[in-house]
Amino acid sequence: MALLGTIRNRFGWVMMGLVFVGVASFLFMDISPGANTASGRSATVGYVNGEKVSNDLVQGYASEYKGAGYLQEEIQAQVWERIVGEKLLMQKTLAAGMEVTSTEMGDLFLSKDASLLSPIVQSRLADQKTRQVNTDQVKEMIAMYKNTSALIKRADGNVKQQEQLLDQQRDWLALEKSVKTRALQDKYFVALEKGIYTPTWMAEMENNLQETGYNFDYVRIPYTNIKNEVSVSDKEMKDYIAANARQFKREATANIEYVVFDVAPTKEDSLLYYTSMEERAVELRAAKTGEEDSSVVLQYTKDFSSTFYTETEMTTLADVPASMVDSIFDAAEGTVFGPYVQGQKYKVLKKIGEKSLPDSVKARHILIRAEDPTAGQNARVLLDSIKNVLETDPTASFDSLALAFSQDGSSSTGGDLGWQGKDVSFVPEFKEYMFYTGKKNEYTLLYTQFGVHLIQITDTKYETDRVGIRIAVLEEAIIPTGKTTEAKKREAVEFISTNRTLEEMKKAAKAKGLTVAPVAGLEKGAFDISGLGKNSTAASIIAWAHLPETKVGDVTGSAYAVDNDELGYTEKFVIMALASKVEKGLATTADPQVRAEVETTLRNQKKTAIVKGELASLTSLDAIAGKYNVIKQSATNVKYGTATVGSDGTEPKVVGLAANTAVGQMSGAVGGKTGVYIVNVTSKIDAPAITDIKTVRESVTRRISQAISSGIYENMKENSKILDERMN
Structure with a gap:
């Protein structure tokens, strides 16, 4: 079990003396966040429509992600989105008069009817084997974590147990809050769906649109096959962005360019590690007993596995090179192999033992x-x-x-x-x-x-005569020494000192044979840079780029180290310059990605118009195919609901074109995702007659509701005043 299993396994001693009292409506009375602390006050780090966001709330949520392998910056981003989403939901549901009562919370946690239990409760508290929720145990948990003073008393002065209990209480209260939030969300979207009325005529029309099938021949002219000269002006791109403003709304972004000074081990570094591994190989060869083997191995590693590997497992589980497996199985016990290179490591392997393995x-x-x-x-x-x-x-x-x-x-x-x-x-x-x-x-x-x-x-x-080999493997990463790293850092710092502008940096990089890498669209608070990865260094670089005092053309004053966390060394130093900043609002063609996207779209639109203009003289698909050196193809039973056209993928515009073309007629041209399409509809397959109008109406209503729901959070954010002061 997940949370419940952890609590029960760690704190079973508490439950032994637990007496459950009260009913669900009592158990789920609100617990004030500040009720059990010396002070309920906390620093304010933001606002959502005037409602304060406390630092305590941010840090409390952040603690839930610890140990999960997330970057600190990633945690902060996720926590902020979560808090904003919850507060917007609470504000909307409060305005609509919605709430989750204590009785409803009781059902969500304790109902004997599984359909009434919260999906979160079923996911987190169900037994892994039976998938059932033991509601009696859940009652005990609710009662136990309801009373902070009683928890402290149960610890009986044991500070460690008290801390553990309070940590588990925070986990439990977070679970209750998640369940309540999910229930409110469900209520809100159910209310939205119930507010949608689908009349019979609309259900019939939508069913006909979605279920009618079309058989047609078609020609797809790839945009690259249309050789006519097409140009797109800056004004056209600007007008297109303005006309599609919703699509091009952007947060404030920074564009940078950077150079990398890679830190690689020298020949001297490699020889140093090789010599060290030779010495360890000698130690392993000298060990003659299991105790001696263990003594040598545990000097250099934390674990000496007792696992015996089969030939297949030797490569899949033990990560031994396939070229060595036969030699290891043929060798006598005690044989030592290496040092040998595997990946970025020197390794030494000893065959410890061999035995038949039971099935x-x-x-x-x-x-x-x-x-x-x-x-x-x-x-x-x-x-x-x-x-x-x-x-x-x-x-x-x-x-x-x-x-x-x-x-x-x-x-x-x-x-x-x-x-x-x-x-x-x-x-x-x-x-x-x-x-x-x-x-x-x-x-x-x-x-x-x-x-x-x-x-x-x-x-x-013993049924399959399996043989296993126990091995000991010692390894040492071939990484730069401290001396090598410092030398490369000095080189990077010297580069910075003599190149203080973007243009100087680019010129000097070219002279040194270094690549200048541009990166566009870096939003404030981000932590991922193409070529550098997702890490704290990337987050620091982006934060520097967004500082008010960082001006376009500036080069950073220090070299940023990018670490290899797996092997534990600095693998590169990064020097960057700010190329441009884009304020929050509509994207502009100053952003290379936006420019490329808009220019391609407009170019394709113009090529589609060219094809349309030539259809007057091209009266058949064969003629069109011949002119543009493409083949005529066929598609069968294509429906608007799926819009899949042969092997071309999803093309809704093409299905719409077929729906508006009479059988036996050649259509006009429409621009698809990768080319221009012209179709000739050979037949239509009418949508099946409706036998249950209620089911169809519900299906259409649900589809409309999903379309509304998918964009409602962004719509809420766009129409709200959200102030993030965490970095101020």
Whole structure:
């Protein structure tokens, strides 16, 4: 289970003494954000239609993303969009008199009718195997996290447990808020849909439009085949942007140009790492026992895996070069390979052992959960005692002891885990013991994230004669040394000091053989630059470009380091200059991307007009195909609902053209996505007669509602006053 499982696994000790009181309407009374703190006040970092956005709210939401692999800048962007969206929704629903009552919240979390449960509750709190929500446990969670002072009291002075409980309370309250927000959103859009009335005539017309099929021959003339000279003026592009203002609304953007000083390892750097790896190879060769192997390996890595790999797994799981696999399997145990180069690393590999691998294993266990070191020690003592009983008392029953002591679902079956194949989804420590290190019939204590296990392998099956090899791999990245990095940084800084304008930078870069890379359309707060990737350095560069004091033509005063997080080194230094800034509002042709888009659109429109003008003298598809050196094609049962024309993809304009052309007639020309189309409709397939007008009406209403809903958030934002002061 997701959140509920985490809470229950980590804080089962709290639930043991929990007494559930009250009903759903009591449980879901509002908890004031400032009620359990010394002060409910917080710095204001923005406004949405005059409503304050507090720093506490921003930081609280940001904490939910920690550990998920997001950049800090990415988190801030997501959090801001989330807060703005929630506040706009709340404002709209409040104005409409909508709310989610405590009774409704009770149903969303606790209803025995699964259709009434919130999709968020079902996703986050359902058992992963049964997909059912245990509402009794959910009630316990609601009651437990309702009362902050009671939570603190339960910690009984244990600071760590108190912090854990308060963290889990924040998680739970965030879940409640998400459920409430989703419910409000659903209400709002349902209300929108109910406000749409689809009369019978409209349903019939829409059904006819969507379901009528067209068979036609057609010619597609690629725009590139139309060789006539076509020019587009700046005024035409400006007029087009103005006429399509909604499409070309832009946030403030900056355009930059940059050069890169790559930091690469020198031959001296590479030799240094090679020598180091040779020394490690010598150490591995000298190790003659498993204990000695482990001692050497753990000096240089955090883990010494007990996994035995088959020939296939050696390349897919162990990442061993395919060219080495046969040699490793043929070699004697103890053989050391390398140093060899793989990717950007030197590696040394030792064959530790070889054994036949079972295809399936049958095992049983007794689990004692442990949430902290003290509980772990107590669990070990208890399981040691049980292990001693099983090993010394012939009358002792594993089944009975599992039923009495084990704290997982297998206790009712005597701890039996059944037959399991190697693809079983057990935690790594458990799987490793069952298939690689465990011995049949022995009792062993095993530690996992769930607690302490007493495990016994009761049987094994060998059906496919699989052989596995255990290996040890030591590696060292071939990266620039600190000396090399500093030398490259000095070179970059010197370049900056002598080139303080964009033009100087470009001229000097050309002299050095460096590429100047332009990047357009960088919005404030963004964190991704083409060629540099999505990282904090990109975010810092974009922030610099948007500073009021950064002027067009300026070159940055320092070199920005781009790090390779995987290998842990600086892989390049970036120097950039501001090429231009574009204020918030309508895009202009100063933006190269906008200029290219608009110019292409207008050029294609003019080429379409040229073809239209020539149709007077070209009276058949064959004649048109011959003139433009293309082939005549056919399409069958093309409907407006899908608008797929043969292998050309989706072309709604072409289907519209067919719908407005009489059978047996050649159409005019229409500009599609990649070329100009002319069709000759051979037949039409009438839409099926409507047998259930109610269903058709509901379908049309839903389609209209979806079209409205898809743009409603942007519409809300456009018509709202949103002030972001986080960076001020």
